[in-house]
Amino acid sequence: MVERQKQIGRDRVSRLVSWGHWFAFINGLLAIIVGYRYLENVGLPDSFIGWSYLALSSLGHFTFLAFVVYVVLLFPITLLLPYSKILRGYAAVVATSSLCILLYDTIIYDDYGLHLNPFVFELAWTDLNALLQGTSYIVTPIAILALELTVANFLWKRIEKIRKRNYGNKVVIAVGLCFVASHLIHIWGDATENTAITQFDDAYPLSYPATARSFMENYGIDNNISQKNQPIPSASLKYPLSPMQCSADIKPNILVIAIDSLQAKLVDQTTMPFLAQYASENHSFKQHFSGGNQFSSGMFSLLYGLQGSYINAVDLNYQTPVLTQELSANGYQLGLFTAEDTLAHPQAIFDNFERINAQDRDSDANADLSSIASWVQWTNTSKKPWFTVLNLKSPESYDTPVGFLGIKTVKADTELKPAQKVLFNQYRQSLNFVDQQLSNILNDLPKNTLVVITGVSGKLLTSSPNEARMNWSPDSVQVPLVIHWPEQRAAKQIQYRTTHHAVVPTLMSQALGCTNPATDYSAGNSLMQPSDNSWIYTGDNQVFAIYQANEITTIDRHGKYRIYDNNYKKRLKKKLSAPELIEVMREGRRFYIH
Structure with missing residues (x-):
């Protein structure tokens, strides 16, 4: 009887862990949607390699961040309080808070060109009224919380079907490959100074793409030649802001x-x-x-x-x-x-x-x-x-x-x-x-x-x-x-x-x-x-x-x-x-x- 209870407990925890992984993955995808706002400042790529890198980097980076949040804030609670109703509500609040922070970071990045850190937070707090206008800062968190509760309940009702189809390992492999591939592509892009890739270096928060310029140069990649052959990216600056009106009468x-x-x-x-x-x-x-x-x-x-x-x-x-x-x-x-x-x-x-x-x-x-x-x-x-x-x-x-x-x-x-x-x-x-x-x-x-x-x-x-x-x-x-x-x-x-x-x-x-x-x-x-x-x-x-x-x-x-x-x-x-x-x-x- 005791063993039976232990087995039921282990099964419940296993089910909650599986649910948590899928919930984190879905939130990684939601984070990609929110993260699109960063690209409005950086600009979209104009080449196939740029789009490929952006897709791999976005999927790998945001799902990785979502998994980190899960491991730090959700997984311990899964073991301590393995009750689905409590965990679903708590997870929805954590996910809502995380997406709201990400959304706030996009606003900061749009205004200051920097991601949230102690200095920027202190600065933005002083400028809060100018950054957050209207009632959207009240309505948006409520809407996100409603969405998160819906996603949490939807996944919980279908988690057994998802587990039986064994999609989890395939998704983990795919996401892992995206994460690794994006860093490998960036190593090459950094070594060749390919701006279609490196233009996104500072776009996402907590992003530290791998670099290995000296390593690549040892294999004969000519940085200057590769740069000259690159297509000109779409404009992200308007410089000057208006057409110049100049007429020099005397030309010293x-x-x-x-x-x-x-x-x-x-x-x-x-x-x-x-x-x-x-x-x-x-x-x-x-x-x-x-x-x-x-x-x-x-x-x-x-x-x-x-x-x-x-x-x-x-x-x-x-x-x-x-x-x-x-x-x-x-x-x-x-x-x-x-x-x-x-x-x-x-x-x-x-x-x-x-x-x-x-x-x-x-x-x-x-x-x-x-x-x-x-x-x-x-x-x-x-x-x-x-x-x-x-x-x-x-x-x-x-x-x-x-x-x-x-x-x-x-x-x-x-x-x-x-x-x-x-x-x-x-x-x-x-x-x-x-x-x-x-x-x-x-x-x-x-x-x-x-x-x-x-x-x-x-x-x-x-x-x-x-x-x-x-x-x-x-x-x-x-x-x-x-x-x-x-x-x-x-x-x-x-x-x-x-x-x-x-x-x-x-x-x-x-x-x-x-x-x-x-x-x-x-x-x-x-x-x-x-x-x-x-x-x-x-x-x-x-x-x-x-x-x-x-x-x-x-x-x-x-x-x-x-x-x-x-x-x-x-x-x-x-x-x-x-x-x-x-x-x-x-x-x-x-x-x-x-």
Whole structure:
């Protein structure tokens, strides 16, 4: 009799476990339906491989998440309280809560471009009224709960028939194959930079697709070739927001001198005397910030005028900056002078330029001299008005040519670490070398040349790239900006904060006569007037910093944030300033098609 009761109990538990597996699978399918909202932001694929990957990934990912919820929240209750009525009601509540969280995450992703995490939740809670409008946030959970109760009861009544037909093993194998196949396809897609696959990397919550680029490259896959042969995906950005209206009556030559790793505070009479004097005679922006602390994010903000959160947007691998598009349309000849190994993102950023690479790979200083010589020859032979970007790289590697005499060493800042003090005067020597080259370039320019001199990014005195990437101090992002106008304008020392994002609108309006509002194509406004924003964004889609009046907030893609004082010295124990950060997040989504 006791054995009979035990057997009945085991059968009941077995039946409940089978029911739970099927209930989790059905909820995985419901999650796919809710998850379709993510694709409205990312865009649908245009190729067979894209659709195949999306189908496999969606089925494998959401059913896996549903099974995890079952194992954590339902399976233990099945063993502790093996009563079908209790379990069905509890499971319906858990499933409803899970789908509501997923639905809320789609709303957050649509508005901020991020999935739920502690940082985003705190931010969204402040902005809850704007996110949840109308009565749908009340009606929707009730409707989902009714659906879940119906599904739970429907499955329970038919679970014996389903078990007898032995569908379970087949479904598990199919779902498992989808999960594994999607990761294998992503390994290949990541190695070949196939955007039809990688565009979905951040689309789904808790998604961490496998990557093995170095492994695939060992088997001879050429990333560059595979990328060039890919079809252009459907647009997910509307950039610019409106057709450009530009008509340049006078077309000055435009020279942008973009210097890698240039700290604003070292543009002085001791280290860079020529640039310091040149700045005093022209428009000098004393509180100017790069759009990033790395070459890619700094150059992206300088040419696209967009926040670094757009740097991995698939569309921009095929769409050049609006600035260079309009320059080309207005008859300009575009030239880029840089080192041969200079890479930037997105892939189309330099496509409008004729690129002239410096050949010297052994020395950045020699490469700079080669770039300058090529620039002089190129501009002297140009028959059209030209727009050139001259990228000088010596300060990044603390480099100077052999035999360079330079300047006297000085005592380093007492706050520097011992290793930084060693690098300090080497860095000053490379800046002085660049300063002498600026003198040679700018003293022999055609009179009708508009000159922009700035740093691509600032410089942290370290030999560790990882340490430099994670540092958002003023040394890393505050750079000089000097503009010389071809017509005579009074010298001006501008003290309000400006950013790289404002350079594009300034050139578009001042040199090309564009009448569109800057918001049509940029995250910045003209340099000629203070920004209405109380914050400055600098960074990319992985980690970024927000400079506000009295604090600096750094945030990574996982929502971990830290708040520092203005000198980046003291971590402040305070909450996020939500209104400004909400503005930042929305600016980072403004150009996406909804």
